[in-house]
Amino acid sequence: MTTEPNAGGTTGLIADHRAVLDGADATEALGGPAVELRGVTIQYERPGDEPLHIVDGYDLVLERGRMHCLAGRSGSGKTSILRVAAGLVPPASGHVLWEGMEITGLADDVITTRRRAHVGYLDQRGNLVPGLTALENVLLPAVPDKRTRELARPARDVLHRLGVGPRATHYPDRLSGGERQRVAFARALLLGPAVIMADEPTASLDRATADQLIALLRSLADDGIAVLVASHDEHLIAAADSRTTLS
């Protein structure tokens, strides 16, 4: 496994996403990197065999405004690291911090509440709810706190900024793959997270659509969000500021 910086970067496409919220509950920065992994070990038990080690003592510091790519062949452990960074599963040892706040060892419901405020997570499928329109999907993170009415306008604004404003009333089966991904990103951005984490966001897209999505991710980073992606897409790896190559 190697971690190294990349060269380059592109100009942002959207304004500070916190402005999208129109002042409505942009998460206050707590200080510290958007996401930090300290000495993280991930392993899976295998009956009748040695445990499978994904990483041992892995460190990652990701500041706002930076994009880091977890790269490596299929099965090398990209998703595993992303899920630990997102607090979806605990590491075997080590620490996970969001904006300087340790989440390792907290109760699941506490992590879930904090994740909603600090992390926008997109899994491999994007997972829009089929029976809801694009706008209703974007508003889902506002449901637990009964804020859908309050955040309806910011939700429309973020769809617009991501270029899918005219699709707000469409159901997912009426959207293209690239539009679905943009709606999923809009949903992840709604509550103004410090970091967006995305698992293979370009995997199901054609090259041109994938490149548009990469430009969007780059612009999110350039506008001050931390972006952590897992991907073996060479174009996405090249657009990141740094990468960890798993083997």
Ligand SMILES: Nc1ncnc2c1ncn2[C@@H]1O[C@H](COP(=O)(O)OP(=O)(O)OP(=O)(O)O)[C@@H](O)[C@H]1O
């Ligand atoms: N919950 C689990 N229990 C046991 N083994 C697991 C578990 N999750 C993943 N693995 C194994 O860990 C390894 C890494 O899986 P992971 O999904 O993190 O890789 P990946 O690099 O994201 O792969 P891909 O690019 O195919 O999505 C694989 O060998 C996988 O089979």
